[in-house]
Amino acid sequence: MKEYTVRPNKDADEWFVKIEDVAPETSFDKMDQAIEEAEKIAGDNRPSRLIIYNHMHEIVDEKTYK
Template sequence: MKEYSVVPNKDVTGWLVKIEDVAPTDLYDERDTAVEKATELAENDKPSRVLIMDQNHNVEQEKKFE
């Protein structure tokens, strides 16, 4: 199962979409935009899941696509 995550950048000025918690794909100004992109990637790469982190890097929400 592929894992995508939405995490804040170092100084919380933007949000990164990461694949397998390794390779950041893009930086977005808004969290909602990053979540939309991660969700789109996960839907096209089933089975997968999206982990959405808060500014403290705690999992706030998880979405699964099977």
């Protein structure tokens, strides 16, 4: 199962969609945009898991796509 994450940069002014928590796949100015793209990618690559972090780098949501 692949794992995707939405994480902010250090200053939380840019949001990254990462695969397996490695190099960023794409980046966005807004968290909502990053989440929308990550949900699409994770949904298209089932089985997968999506973990979303807030600006404090805390997990705020986890979704599993089967």
